[in-house]
Amino acid sequence: MNARFDPSGPLRGTTRVPADKSISHRAALIGAMASEPVRIRNYLYAADTRSTLAAVQRLGAIVDDRGDELVVRGCGLRNAIAPTNPIDVGNAGTLMRLLPGWLSFQPGSSFVLDGDASIRRRPIDRIADPLARMGARIDARDGRYPPFTVHGAPLSGIEYELPMASAQVKSCTLLAGLVTDATTVSESVPSRDHTERMLAAAGAPVTREGDPRGGFRTTVGNADELELPLVEVPGDLSSAAFLITAGVLVRDSRLVLERVGVNWTRAGFLRILERMGAIVLSDIEPPGAFGPEEPVADIDVTSAPIEATTVEAEEVPLAIDELPLVALLGCFAEGETVVRGAAELRIKESDRIATVVEGLRGLGADIEALPDGFVVRGTGRLRGGRLDAHGDHRLALLGAVAGLASQTGVEVVGMEAAEVSYPRFARDVAELVA
Ligand code: S3P
Secondary structure (H helix, E strand, C coil): CEEEECCCCCCEEEECCCECHHHHHHHHHHHHHCCCCEEEECCCCCHHHHHHHHHHHHCCCEEEECCCEEEEECCCCCCCCCCCCCEECCCCHHHHHHHHHHHCCCCCCEEEEECCCCHHHCCCHHHHHHHHHHCCEEEEECCCEEEEEEECCCCCCCEEECCCCCHHHHHHHHHHHHHCCCEEEEECCCCCCHHHHHHHHCCCCEEEEEECCCEEEEEECCCCCCCCCEEECCECHHHHHHHHHHHHHCCCCEEEEEEEECCCCCCHHHHHHHHCCCEEECCCCCCCCCCCCCCEEEEEEECCCCECCEECHHHHHHCHHHHHHHHHHHHHCECEEEECCCHHHHHCCCCHHHHHHHHHHHCCCEEEEECCEEEEECCCCCCCEEEECCCCHHHHHHHHHHHHHCCCCEEEECHHHHHHCCCCHHHHHHHHHC
16 A cells, blocks of 8 residues: 655644554563463554464463453463464564563473564574573574474573674563573663563562663573563554654644653663754653663654764664664754664664665665665755655654655555554544644
8 A cells, every 4th residue: 555645734732652562562472471360551453463462362361352451361371372373473573582482481382483574584593592592492494584483391591691682582581581590681782671671560580780881681580470460551652753753853843742651771762862952852761770660751842953963883772663763864964864783673674774775765865874774964855755665664654754754745655564563653643733
């Protein structure tokens, strides 16, 4: 489906963005592992997180949709039922990489996971490595790609240093660690910590040492069972980022996004915007904070001229999904905006360095790819044209925001990809512009 986004009048008013995708996946998964029913308020209804609900149901969990909340009745830690057919993760990389953490300790059972064409291009050796060290076995196509089989086994604890900054790999290892005496994951650069927070809320023994500059060591130990009475999912900062960018770039805009998650391990984009001189106000959690809660705040955006900035490797995991928007902002900023140390972008739903550079260049941007990022020379404007989403939800939404801020509008080829995280984006924008 193609969709046109024409140069927009000011965005004004107050709205709520969709629920957090990362936290919704974790709530459904940890709900499925829990012994008592878990109530989830404000679960994200989008393609990715529907895949997670379908997956946990196939493993034996019961999901009741009560309208105002979901109730997940789990299987308990060790009682997942192996379905006869493959579990379909759809387009959801987070589901594909977190679920094996649980499945790896269902002794005597094997589980096959598969997904769409984009998922089949995304590596899983990064989770197979720690799980194999713990005692599980994973057989993957070409040793690396879906479809793959997780053979459950009794696990032993490990100390694992993350070879790449990845919250998915960290989360998978920590979930598997729930049946070991102690499993420690160290990361030299912090990444989102929703899993460790939710495990702490569910009564698992979780500790974290270190600091945001030197990195963290997170340890989990044996949990007999998980109990998590209620999860309230905040708004998704990664979805909010699209409206925030539109608000910054479209002249005379002023909008407030209510109840967005501002966990500091997710809020890198807000700090980047601050450096660019954007007027975006919110109470971000202080760096280093940790606990069972997920902080929320309203985000208040006023359009303003912006300046270029540089994003280096240590900031990348805290803004990883928002970096395409930094490229778009760079087109309008004064000076040269640079993102480095972000090679992980190449293995997202699309190769986001290639697709962002090709997409924005097609709209008139002065942008160049680096092996691990990009350089954008700001011209203060963007012409417009056509942008292919390449089946990637964040590319489709990037094209839409680019259109609103452009001179001639943007036609997004494959807008349906936005169903993965933000199905009602076009409607939200229309309401804010009206
Ligand atoms: C996610 C972690 C990030 C992010 C993805 C969601 C998560 O991936 O890009 O959209 O929910 O843990 P990596 O951990 O692979 O960097």
